[in-house]
Amino acid sequence: MHCDLVNRTKDVTLFCQESVSPASVELSSVEDHKSAQKADEAGSSSNESSTRHFDLFLMKKGVVLKPSLMETNRVKKKAAKGYTGIVIRPGMVLLKNYLSINDQVMIVNKCRQLCLGEGGFYQPGYRDETKLHLKMMCLGKNWDPETSRYGEIRPIDGSTPPKIPAEFNQFVEKAVKESQSLAASSNSKETKGEDGIPFMLPDICIVNFYTSTGRLGLHQDKDESENSIRKGLPVVSFSIGDSAEFLYGDQRDEDKAETLILESGDVLIFGGRSRKVFHGVRSIRKDTAPKPLVQETSLRPGRLNLTFRQY
Numbered sequence: 124m125h126c127d128l129v130n131r132t133k134d135v136t137l138f139c140q141e142s143v144s145p146a147s148v149e150l151s152s153v154e155d156h157k158s159a160q161k162a163d164e165a166g167s168s169s170n171e172s173s174t175r176h177f178d179l180f181l182m183k184k185g186v187v188l189k190p191s192l193m194e195t196n197r198v199k200k201k202a203a204k205g206y207t208g209i210v211i212r213p214g215m216v217l218l219k220n221y222l223s224i225n226d227q228v229m230i231v232n233k234c235r236q237l238c239l240g241e242g243g244f245y246q247p248g249y250r251d252e253t254k255l256h257l258k259m260m261c262l263g264k265n266w267d268p269e270t271s272r273y274g275e276i277r278p279i280d281g282s283t284p285p286k287i288p289a290e291f292n293q294f295v296e297k298a299v300k301e302s303q304s305l306a307a308s309s310n311s312k313e314t315k316g317e318d319g320i321p322f323m324l325p326d327i328c329i330v331n332f333y334t335s336t337g338r339l340g341l342h343q344d345k346d347e348s349e350n351s352i353r354k355g356l357p358v359v360s361f362s363i364g365d366s367a368e369f370l371y372g373d374q375r376d377e378d379k380a381e382t383l384i385l386e387s388g389d390v391l392i393f394g395g396r397s398r399k400v401f402h403g404v405r406s407i408r409k410d411t412a413p414k415p416l417v418q419e420t421s422l423r424p425g426r427l428n429l430t431f432r433q434y
Contacts, residue, residue: 177244179235180421194414208305213318214395216302222388227363231420233288242282257337262287262328271346287328295359295431302392320394323356325431333407333426341375341403357394361429366411371402
């Protein structure tokens, strides 16, 4: 059952100034971003099922187009407002607009560097040879969908997962602390301490890229260590690029799941009592990525999602 986020959640709002991270600027045409959608929508192809490098960026062509003044002002105005913290349910917090455009540009550029090397994006599948509707790259440790286990190498090609960039861990640490404060301030006296979010230091990051037709069925993140699951150590999810229709609930039933729209720059944390919540991605909303982000990174149409956890 779907419900309106504004009407059903406890809102606890915090504001902060836009953080500034160094960003390498690589201009591209916004028209290229749009023209690539048709190719992206092809879904599973022989090229996608191979393990050769998948590039997050589009090839630059023609004249560089800058975002309109209206779009630029809209992004600046949104950034100036800072982020909004929302307690969705016990143990689950959404930090809207948490990552600034500069932060997002830095993260996209780092992911692009990593994906072109060993252990970069590939299209994963299950034991029955069904392919997931996304591209995946693991940092820190490899997660194998066929065995639902973590390891030090990727069985499909023997590659070693790249390390998690220190900057990513810094964002995670700060986001977890913010979510802890929000969860604590929303607790009633009767539930004090029961709805909290434990602190964690990530040693795993699963990076997924969804094209315009990408999706992911309802599932639980439960392959981390028994100790990690028992303590309710949170999963921290970064959304960058096109918006996603995100589903979550207590059952693996889409008809009973609730919906969030995760936009570029949003950070979602779920741990504690919500650590084993069922969640998935129903659809990707085309042409919703911030134009300045697309221009500065050449990010192809789709959604980049980084989920951090501690084994």
